[in-house]
Amino acid sequence: MHLYELSIPKADIEKLDETEWAFIATLAFAMDEISVFQKLLVHAKAQKPEAEELRIAHAIQENTITRALCAKIFEAVKLFDQYQRLADRNGLSDVRNKLVEFSESFDELKADPIYSLAKDIRDHATNHYLPSETKKNLEHVSDKAITKAFLHRNIGNSFYPLGEEFVFLGRIGRHYAEEYDRPHTMEDVRKWVEWALAASKVLTHFFTDYLVWVQRERFPEWALKPTKPYLEPELYGELGETPLKLFFEASRLKKPSG
Known part of the structure; x- marks a missing residue:
């Protein structure tokens, strides 16, 4: 495993403005979370099952990961905007000039029509469970909606597409009815997934470049030294080629106590 290790002495951290370093550290935290969900999404997309019922479970898994990733992306983009305003307010011209280099990329993400869809999903179908919003989706749920539940004796193997239909797809349907006066399509969902992946790449490129800039300029x-720790073969996979597991055998799961 080839890595480049950037050692950041705490004594140097203390030389920076506290607010500036707090933003850098918070961005680092955000990027770790985004990287995890980015990898999960790429591998969730790698392979779909043949059986129609199990393709539903696959879609739920992919959509769930995308929703979590989008929520992290929105927070990171908001943090970037706050950091720019801070640099302006505190007279950090060198920081501001560096951030401006990436402003266009962030503006393009926000100008994409999918951005408003991603925001609606983030606000009403991610992290918060809002029956009041679900009621608004009812008229936008397709007559062909899969209002079923599939139960399995193992923990984590059951799935409930009726929830996905009413909360997630219903919210997408409401978005396109309100914004475009048309029903949504699966192509709209695909574009949302691709937007999340594109946004995570923009953020990754920005933060890597920014850290290297801080190192070189400040x-x-x-x-910044190369390092090559040993990685067990079973923990390494080809990006986009190794599928994320969808179900698990009972031997891999602990039974609930009691």
Whole structure:
């Protein structure tokens, strides 16, 4: 496993403005979370099952990961905007100029028509469970909606597409009815997934470039050294080629106590 290790002494951290370093550290935290969900999504898309019922479970898994990723993306983009305003307010011209280099990429993400869809999904079908919003979706749920539940004796193997239809797809249907006066299509869902992946790439490129800039401009003595830790073969996969598991055998799951 080839990595480049950037050592950041705490003594140097303390030389920076506290607010500036707090933003850098918070962005680092956000990027770790985004990277995890980005990898999960890429591998969730790698392979679909043949059986129609199980393709439903696959779609739920992919959509759930995408919703979580989008929520993280929105927070990171908001953080970027706040950091720009902070740099302006505090007279950090070098920081501001560096951030401006990426402003166009962030503006393009927000100008994409999918952005407003992603925002509606983030607000009403991610993290919060809102029956009041679900009621608004009812008239936008397709007559062909899969209002079923599939139960399995193992923990985590059951899935309930009726919830996905009313909360998630119903919200997408409401969005397109309100914004475009048309029903949504699966192509709209696909574009939402692709937007999430594109946005995560923009954020990853930005933060990597920004950290290297901080190292070169502020603290050239920081060590950026190659390192090659051993990674067990079973923990390595080809990006987009190794599918994320969908179900698990009972032997891999602990039974609930009691």
